[in-house]
Amino acid sequence: MNKDRKKLVEIKDLQKYFKVDRTSVLKAVDGLTFDIYQGETFGLVGESGCGKSTAGRTIMRLYDASGGEVKFQGEDVHAEKSKKELKKFNRSMQMIFQDPYASLNPRMTVKDIIAEGLDIHGLTKSKSERLARVNELLETVGLTSEHGNRYPHEFSGGQRQRIGIARALAVDPEFIVADEPISALDVSIQAQVVNLLKKLQNERGLTYLFIAHDLSMVKHISDRVGVMYLGSMAEIAPSDELYEEPLHPYTQALLSAIPIVDPKVERTRDRILIEGDIPSPINPPSGCRFRTRCPFTMDVCSEIEPTFQEYTKDHWVACHLYDDEYKAIS
Numbered sequence: 001m002n003k004d005r006k007k008l009v010e011i012k013d014l015q016k017y018f019k020v021d022r023t024s025v026l027k028a029v030d031g032l033t034f035d036i037y038q039g040e041t042f043g044l045v046g047e048s049g050c051g052k053s054t055a056g057r058t059i060m061r062l063y064d065a066s067g068g069e070v071k072f073q074g075e076d077v078h079a080e081k082s083k084k085e086l087k088k089f090n091r092s093m094q095m096i097f098q099d100p101y102a103s104l105n106p107r108m109t110v111k112d113i114i115a116e117g118l119d120i121h122g123l124t125k126s127k128s129e130r131l132a133r134v135n136e137l138l139e140t141v142g143l144t145s146e147h148g149n150r151y152p153h154e155f156s157g158g159q160r161q162r163i164g165i166a167r168a169l170a171v172d173p174e175f176i177v178a179d180e181p182i183s184a185l186d187v188s189i190q191a192q193v194v195n196l197l198k199k200l201q202n203e204r205g206l207t208y209l210f211i212a213h214d215l216s217m218v219k220h221i222s223d224r225v226g227v228m229y230l231g232s233m234a235e236i237a238p239s240d241e242l243y244e245e246p247l248h249p250y251t252q253a254l255l256s257a258i259p260i261v262d263p264k265v266e267r268t269r270d271r272i273l274i275e276g277d278i279p280s281p282i283n284p285p286s287g288c289r290f291r292t293r294c295p296f297t298m299d300v301c302s303e304i305e306p307t308f309q310e311y312t313k314d315h316w317v318a319c320h321l322y323d324d325e326y327k328a329i330s
Helices: 052-059 083-092 110-120 127-140 145-149 157-169 187-204 215-221 239-244 249-256 263-268 299-303
Strands: 007-019 025-037 041-045 067-072 093-096 175-179 207-212 224-229 232-238 309-312 315-317
Touching (some): 025 052, 041 052, 041 215, 110 157, 127 157, 157 187, 187 207, 187 215, 207 215, 224 239, 232 249
Parallel strands (some): 041 224
Antiparallel strands (some): 007 025, 007 067, 224 232, 309 315
């Protein structure tokens, strides 16, 4: 399906390192490779601290890449750009942040927060046009024009996230990075925000990178899902296939932790427990990064880093269990 669709974002061997002290380097993102196709939602999941948000911010150019490349519509995101080129790029890519309160200026009215992008890019020609555009955006995300004169602290978490979405939509972007946009919200509100994002995607042809740690919610919004572990990609597959036939032991363990509504099934199913803590990205394990917590570890796992390869059509995995030379399962 994806082979015939246009690649909007191409990420190849992306690295983002942070210098901790004179001798230590934290490898937050280390060799990430995947593509995002036009009109799709690519879900990026993994434990806290695995580098998901750092990857999203590096793709957006909020962080400079330490290595590798990111291409948006075939152009290098991290190449030097003129002010005009950078302005055009910033309009094409927008971000919805995790904390809807911290990302909104408490001294600005909602009207001015949403209109900031319109002002920067000169998208409205008069005050009346500006106000009409803001009111239209408020209504698009399920708020009213009356909300425009209030301040962020006067809204609930779900309403603030809707304001953040309206701000991102103001400049008519093609690609939106949603960085854990529902993790700070009540469960009852999460579904509303996810449904709103899906509705906007259908209406506007948007492309999303949806970053989250809640795998059950990611399934409902994502066309494909990538599973990150300690800065690198463990597995990528179409959403339904990943949930039905996970290949990587880490993915299998994550999915086995999702509660099942049926109490009989929940009591009898096998749980795959991951023992130990996630290793430090300052000093990751040799070979396979997951080997220190993997129930299927072999000698080769500590010696050679597994290749990220396409095991079946559109299903990629980095695990020696699926290398022909080291295959240990039927």
